[in-house]
Amino acid sequence: MSSGKKTVFNKLWLDPTHFPEFGWLEEIAGNSGQAGCKVCKTVFTLSNMGRTAVTSHANSAKHLKSVSAVQPRIQGTLVSSAECVLASFKEALTELPLSKLMQVSMDGPAVNWKFVELLSKDLADDHVQLLEMGSCGLHVIHDAFQTGHKASGWNVNGYLRAMYGLFKDSPARRAACDWQQNFSK
Numbered sequence: 001m002s003s004g005k006k007t008v009f010n011k012l013w014l015d016p017t018h019f020p021e022f023g024w025l026e027e028i029a030g031n032s033g034q035a036g037c038k039v040c041k042t043v044f045t046l047s048n049m050g051r052t053a054v055t056s057h058a059n060s061a062k063h064l065k066s067v068s069a070v071q072p073r074i075q076g077t078l079v080s081s082a083e084c085v086l087a088s089f090k091e092a093l094t095e096l097p098l099s100k101l102m103q104v105s106m107d108g109p110a111v112n113w114k115f116v117e118l119l120s121k122d123l124a125d126d127h128v129q130l131l132e133m134g135s136c137g138l139h140v141i142h143d144a145f146q147t148g149h150k151a152s153g154w155n156v157n158g159y160l161r162a163m164y165g166l167f168k169d170s171p172a173r174r175a176a177c178d179w180q181q182n183f184s185k
Helices: 051-058 061-070 082-092 110-124 137-152 156-168 171-183
Strands: 025-027 034-037 042-045
Touching: 034 051, 042 051, 082 110
Parallel strands: none
Antiparallel strands: 025 034, 034 042
């Protein structure tokens, strides 16, 4: 005999720090007894199984087939294609105008270069062009700053190191740290 209790969707399941394996899961608005799958584009009932219903869907043949179609496997490792990365990027930034995007940084794998190529083509339709500064714009800007201050003859590195040493060992700073630590207790 059933107790009649039904499980409701737990928003914690969407938190990647607690459940990184549920990245495909979505909440169904207006129905707390169901969950959705972004990959399969299906809705399933939580019933009285709760998280077990979610893991059951994750292990279902339909879900596994859908995942393998979206993300190919290379030697047992799950890899994202550039198209998947672009789709996720656009989905994550739906609230932001991509016309204001200036540059995309990355760590350099081929998928990332393909992603930037696809994104650039996509933005070209809206007459937007990305600033191309290599794979990591931060390194380019850092190197440009270093070259500029060396050419000027300014000893910026020495000055910054001296300032760091001065403030690091300052008794006033130590007192401020002690005060902050005591305040937070």
